Amino acid sequence: MLIETLAAVALLSGAGQEAAPNGGGQERVAPRGDYRDTCSGEYVNRGRLYADCRDRRGNIRGTSIELNRCSDYEIRNDNGLLACGPFRGTYEDRPGGGRPDDDGGWGGGRNSITVYRDSNFRGASTRFTGAMPNLRNSGFNDVISSMEFRGEWVACTDAYFRGQCQTFRDDVANLQRWGMNDRISSLRPAGRGGGRW
Numbered sequence: 001m002l003i004e005t006l007a008a009v010a011l012l013s014g015a016g017q018e019a020a021p022n023g024g025g026q027e028r029v030a031p032r033g034d035y036r037d038t039c040s041g042e043y044v045n046r047g048r049l050y051a052d053c054r055d056r057r058g059n060i061r062g063t064s065i066e067l068n069r070c071s072d073y074e075i076r077n078d079n080g081l082l083a084c085g086p087f088r089g090t091y092e093d094r095p096g097g098g099r100p101d102d103d104g105g106w107g108g109g110r111n112s113i114t115v116y117r118d119s120n121f122r123g124a125s126t127r128f129t130g131a132m133p134n135l136r137n138s139g140f141n142d143v144i145s146s147m148e149f150r151g152e153w154v155a156c157t158d159a160y161f162r163g164q165c166q167t168f169r170d171d172v173a174n175l176q177r178w179g180m181n182d183r184i185s186s187l188r189p190a191g192r193g194g195g196r197w
Contacts, residue, residue: 031067033075035082043127050129055080065089111151111189115144119174131188134159144184147172152190157183
């Protein structure tokens with residue numbers, strides 16, 4: 001009887017927790033808050049929550065906030081800026097680039113790319129907003145088959161923007177046409193310096 005009671009308590013205490021897969025069998029609790037009512041495209045990368053949020057004038061602003069500051073607070077949209085408790089995030093769409101460490105100023109903060117393992121925008125996917133000089137540790141090195149863009153992007157077959165490089169302006173449903181299917185090892189927003197670093 002005691003064992004059944006303990007099992008029921010353990011089951012109930014785990015109920016209602018919203019979790020999202022984070023690769024490698026690990027899970028993370030989805031960020032709490034009403035920001036989802038007026039924000040879209042939210043994702044977590046390196047401990048930051050990124051989203052496109054509507055301000056009071058109806059404009060969409062790219063914004064992010066460090067999640068470790070928000071552990072005791074609900075995340076909200078404060079006039080197009082992610083905020084929690086006394087902490088305010090940063091805008092990603094300011095002139096000259098996205099977050100300070102993203103891409104050294106290439107392409108601005110409104111660029112993003114979503115890559116997919118399979119053609120026709122299927123399979124596992126992830127989104128990048130800045131330069132990825134080496135996809136080795138991202139789980140997407142030499143496995144990308146289709147891509148969706150916001151802005152112009154350069155994709156290269158070798159790390160650090162070497163090898164065969166191609167600039168893309170439109171979504172690509174199948175990279176086979178460019179001879180780059182399952183061969184991309186670096187990505188960056190187009191601009192400054194063409195296709196190579």
